[in-house]
Amino acid sequence: MDKQYDITIIGAGPAGSMSAYNLAKHFKVLIVEAHGLPRNKSCSGILIKKSVDILEKYFDNIPDNVKCTPYETNGITIIDEYMVPRDFPDKGLNILRDKFDYWLVQHAIKAGADLIDHSRVVKLDENENGVTLTIKSDSVYKINSKIVIACDGVSGTSRIMTNTPKQNKLVTYQKYYNARASIDRSKFYAYISKNFSEYDSWINTKNNHIVVGTIAKTLTKSKYFHNQFISFLRKEINFEIIKEIKDESWYIPLVIP
Numbered sequence: 001m002d003k004q005y006d007i008t009i010i011g012a013g014p015a016g017s018m019s020a021y022n023l024a025k026h027f028k029v030l031i032v033e034a035h036g037l038p039r040n041k042s043c044s045g046i047l048i049k050k051s052v053d054i055l056e057k058y059f060d061n062i063p064d065n066v067k068c069t070p071y072e073t074n075g076i077t078i079i080d081e082y083m084v085p086r087d088f089p090d091k092g093l094n095i096l097r098d099k100f101d102y103w104l105v106q107h108a109i110k111a112g113a114d115l116i117d118h119s120r121v122v123k124l125d126e127n128e129n130g131v132t133l134t135i136k137s138d139s140v141y142k143i144n145s146k147i148v149i150a151c152d153g154v155s156g157t158s159r160i161m162t163n164t165p166k167q168n169k170l171v172t173y174q175k176y177y178n179a180r181a182s183i184d185r186s187k188f189y190a191y192i193s194k195n196f197s198e199y200d201s202w203i204n205t206k207n208n209h210i211v212v213g214t215i216a217k218t219l220t221k222s223k224y225f226h227n228q229f230i231s232f233l234r235k236e237i238n239f240e241i242i243k244e245i246k247d248e249s250w251y252i253p254l255v256i257p
């Protein structure tokens with residue numbers, strides 16, 4: 001790895017990899033990723049058709065090993081607070097997030113970007129030539145870059161490092177189940193009832209698991225909503241748990257529609 005780049009991108013998520021892919025054709029680009037890759041992220045993993053079209057315009061078809069069943073999704077059904085369902089049909093794809101992000105970053109590398117993972121940007125110092133980045137991995141070292149692009153996601157610290165106002169965020173809680181339910185497994189169901197969430201709650205399918213998720217300002221509240229939502233789903237869609245597989249929580253930015 002060199003110590004001087006035109007552009008350094010913090011974060012190897014979709015934003016970082018797509019930026020690197022496009023910029024590496026014209027500039028000397030480095031991606032710095034805090035975690036080892038491939039890395040799982042809590043995600044419903046639904047690529048809407050618009051996203052699929054963009055990706056397939058840039059790259060080859062999305063490979064099967066990136067997808068999970070049912071491969072093709074049939075859109076979202078939003079159930080409002082009066083329990084009235086509204087269908088938003090969409091021919092999207094069901095993907096596995098660790099494999100998807102890894103597939104994207106491979107395209108950036110093929111386009112010429114350098115990648116260092118297991119490496120966290122901990123300090124940014126602006127100077128007349130650009131920015132000096134302090135990077136912490138097994139050791140602490142510095143690299144110089146004319147430009148830095150912060151693609152470090154909702155949990156990133158670039159806002160703190162650059163004195164940018166912090167982003168309001170919510171906590172998601174998802175649980176994977178072996179379960180039975182009266183749902184169309186190719187659909188994503190989102191409930192916007194305030195009884196189960198401070199944003200929305202959802203149920204969808206990934207491989208042979210049903211995933212149930214909720215969002216609130218705190219993890220404790222999100223877990224509380226989860227239990228409320230499960231009780232509701234038992235009555236509403238005959239949700240029957242065979243086995244709990246795993247749970248996970250994550251942050252999501254608070255976006256006011």
Ligand SMILES: Cc1cc2nc3c(=O)[nH]c(=O)nc-3n(C[C@H](O)[C@H](O)[C@H](O)COP(=O)(O)OP(=O)(O)OC[C@H]3O[C@@H](n4cnc5c(N)ncnc54)[C@H](O)[C@@H]3O)c2cc1C
Pocket residue numbers: 010011012013014015016032033034035041042043044045046047048119120121122151152153154155156157158172174213250251252
């Ligand atoms: C529960 C849940 C379900 C979701 N479902 C969907 C869905 O179905 N479809 C959809 O399109 N979107 C979904 N999303 C949203 C999607 O996950 C995000 O929009 C997407 O991850 C944003 O990509 P990004 O590249 O901006 O950030 P991220 O994917 O978060 O990537 C940021 C990267 O930066 C790295 N990083 C952070 N700080 C540093 C640092 N200091 N130094 C180096 N690296 C750093 C992180 O390790 C991370 O890999 C969901 C989100 C959640 C939480």
